[in-house]
Amino acid sequence: MTATDTPEVPPPRPTAASHVALARVMTLMDANAVGNVHGGVIMKEVDTAAGMAAARHAGRVCVTASIDELSFVEPVHVGDLLHVNAAVNDVGRTSLEVGVRVEAEPWGGGERRHTTSAYLVFVCIDDDGRPAPVPALVTEDAEADRRRAQAAIRRQVRDERRRRIGAWRDA
Numbered sequence: 001m002t003a004t005d006t007p008e009v010p011p012p013r014p015t016a017a018s019h020v021a022l023a024r025v026m027t028l029m030d031a032n033a034v035g036n037v038h039g040g041v042i043m044k045e046v047d048t049a050a051g052m053a054a055a056r057h058a059g060r061v062c063v064t065a066s067i068d069e070l071s072f073v074e075p076v077h078v079g080d081l082l083h084v085n086a087a088v089n090d091v092g093r094t095s096l097e098v099g100v101r102v103e104a105e106p107w108g109g110g111e112r113r114h115t116t117s118a119y120l121v122f123v124c125i126d127d128d129g130r131p132a133p134v135p136a137l138v139t140e141d142a143e144a145d146r147r148r149a150q151a152a153i154r155r156q157v158r159d160e161r162r163r164r165i166g167a168w169r170d171a
Contacts, residue, residue, distance in 0.1 A: 010059055012136040015144045018057035018088040018098075020049050025107065026080050037076035042102060046070065046118045049086035050098040054122035057088045057096060058134045062122040065095065068154055070118040080104040083112065089119070090151035094131035096122045097151045119154060 022045065032038040047064055054062035076082060086100045102116035126132040139145050 009133040010135040012138045013057055014138045014140055015087055015089075015147075016140060018053045018086075020052045020056065020084075020086045022049050022052075022084040024082050024084075026076055026078055026082055026104075028078055031078050035078065037078065037080070037082075039072060042072070042076060042082070042116055043067075043070060043118075045082060045084045046086075046100045046102065046116065047120065049084040050100050050118070050120040051122065053086040053088055053098045054096045054124070057091070057137070058124040058132075060124055060126070060132060062096065062124045065121045065123045066158075068097070068119040068121060068158065070116070072116050074104075074113055074115045076102075076104045076115050079107040081107060082115075087147075088137060089147040090155070091134050091137045092155070094124050094133060096124065096134055097154065098122060099147055099151075119151070121158075 024045065026037045026041070030037045030041045047067075051062060051064065081104065083103045083105070084100060085103075086098050089097045089099045091097075098120050100116075100118040100120065101114065102118075103112040104115045105112040124132045124134045137148065139148055
């Protein structure tokens with residue numbers, strides 16, 4: 001492909017095609033100084049699942065561009081079974097926003113509790129490491145429509161933050 005060639009845009013894909021679910025038991029190796037699971041361990045699982053969801057949607061490698069938000073709602077305990085669910089919320093020309101919800105349940109079973117929420121932005125890259133087009137997103141239900149609308153708001157906030165901070169940096 002030459003610099004003047006336009007990359008082929010893949011066909012649209014439904015939100016369900018990007019869904020990823022991972023599960024892993026939290027061990028003593030994952031503990032922090034107070035005996036809960038270290039936030040960095042959870043962050044790694046979030047980034048892994050989100051990257052897989054982005055790649056499933058794009059059909060090629062996607063790299064983490066930013067973490068828009070990562071909120072720890074409740075602690076995760078050693079011995080808990082961590083459930084990490086990720087799916088694409090919205091797409092741009094070469095970028096994707098992925099939403100991640102983390103839940104934990106006691107080792108012996110029991111009720112799951114919501115522990116972490118996150119929104120990450122990925123950029124799809126081609127074989128030469130340049131941004132590549134991503135498929136359009138097809139939402140299938142009201143929940144996917146809601147997530148897409150909220151993702152559009154987060155994109156506006158990111159753009160405004162870049163504009164305002166960039167203006168401040170140039171002063």
